[in-house]
Amino acid sequence: MATPKRKPVQRAAVIYNPLKVDILALETVVASAAKEAGWHRTLWFPTTIEDAGQLLVAEAVKQGATLVMAAGGDGTVRAVAEGLRGTGVTMALLPSGTGNLLARNLDLVHFSNLAETVDLAFNGVDRKIDLGLASIVRENGDSEEHVFLVMAGLGLDAKMIAKTNTKLKKAVGWLAYVDAIGRSLPELKPVKLRVSIDGEVPRAVNVHTIIIGNCGKLPGGILLLPDAQPDDGILDFVALRPRGPFGWVNVWNKLAWENGVLRKSALGRRIIDLSRDVKDVTYRKGRDLRLTVENPEEFQLDGDEFGMAKSVHAWVDPGALTVRVPAGSF
Numbered sequence: 001m002a003t004p005k006r007k008p009v010q011r012a013a014v015i016y017n018p019l020k021v022d023i024l025a026l027e028t029v030v031a032s033a034a035k036e037a038g039w040h041r042t043l044w045f046p047t048t049i050e051d052a053g054q055l056l057v058a059e060a061v062k063q064g065a066t067l068v069m070a071a072g073g074d075g076t077v078r079a080v081a082e083g084l085r086g087t088g089v090t091m092a093l094l095p096s097g098t099g100n101l102l103a104r105n106l107d108l109v110h111f112s113n114l115a116e117t118v119d120l121a122f123n124g125v126d127r128k129i130d131l132g133l134a135s136i137v138r139e140n141g142d143s144e145e146h147v148f149l150v151m152a153g154l155g156l157d158a159k160m161i162a163k164t165n166t167k168l169k170k171a172v173g174w175l176a177y178v179d180a181i182g183r184s185l186p187e188l189k190p191v192k193l194r195v196s197i198d199g200e201v202p203r204a205v206n207v208h209t210i211i212i213g214n215c216g217k218l219p220g221g222i223l224l225l226p227d228a229q230p231d232d233g234i235l236d237f238v239a240l241r242p243r244g245p246f247g248w249v250n251v252w253n254k255l256a257w258e259n260g261v262l263r264k265s266a267l268g269r270r271i272i273d274l275s276r277d278v279k280d281v282t283y284r285k286g287r288d289l290r291l292t293v294e295n296p297e298e299f300q301l302d303g304d305e306f307g308m309a310k311s312v313h314a315w316v317d318p319g320a321l322t323v324r325v326p327a328g329s330f
Contacts, residue, residue, distance in 0.1 A: 011058035017072030057083025092121035
């Protein structure tokens with residue numbers, strides 16, 4: 001009788017932001033969970049100013065990690081995902097930041113207890129999701145490429161993020177963006193750009209904000225991109241173009257009332273279908289977007305500012321990241 005093959009012992013690694021994580025508490029919980037699961041001793045890597053996580057991930061994988069936990073804010077999660085892109089190594093989320101954007105879109109935010117979150121990392125199931133890619137060209141011609149998990153944006157939203165007070169954000173969380181919006185309003189004017197989706201002929205448009213989304217949910221229950229799915233191989237785009245004195249009212253009604261309330265019921269969706277389209281908010285879908293602005297504009301990835309961009313090429317990498325989620329959640 002053939003001897004059954006023994007399952008190889010696995011090893012986890014934790015990439016953590018030391019400014020946002022209670023490392024002593026996390027080490028205790030992870031060590032206990034790893035021992036109970038029969039895994040090797042966990043590898044630990046703190047992020048630094050020089051390395052937000054990409055190179056640390058490469059070292060963790062080199063040392064045999066089959067699961068990499070991202071412990072920190074959205075920036076840490078994005079950097080770990082960038083390092084894991086295409087490796088097949090699973091990422092688990094131990095969110096501790098303000099937005100926790102990917103966790104919200106994968107419905108993981110209810111795992112508020114640290115022990116439950118770590119248990120999910122060791123005992124959940126794997127789900128493949130898409131990654132967004134953005135190639136950013138600066139005014140001097142320099143370019144750089146990054147991934148995004150949830151949303152990238154150019155215009156008012158990026159200005160808002162660039163102007164967010166870091167100390168205020170730490171104190172009051174997502175409400176700090178309200179203050180940033182107020183300080184961005186004096187600069188409120190349309191962005192002139194040329195845009196092309198999936199190779200179509202570029203056309204000139206004026207927008208206040210254009211968002212490129214792999215997922216659609218923001219903090220506060222705002223469903224910015226109602227049809228976005230993290231594993232459909234498609235990116236969703238929305239352009240905000242408020243027109244006239246009630247333009248921003250129409251935008252808010254579309255995002256907060258229609259997307260946030262009406263879409264949650266069959267009757268509400270019927271009302272939306274019967275309603276006149278709001279031209280102040282335009283939705284599109286595609287796998288590839290290219291845009292060039294008349295003047296350099298702020299650009300953001302997953303809620304972090306990424307400087308001024310002259311042009312952006314964004315596209316989707318289907319199924320490029322494996323994440324750990326609860327069984328039966330998809």
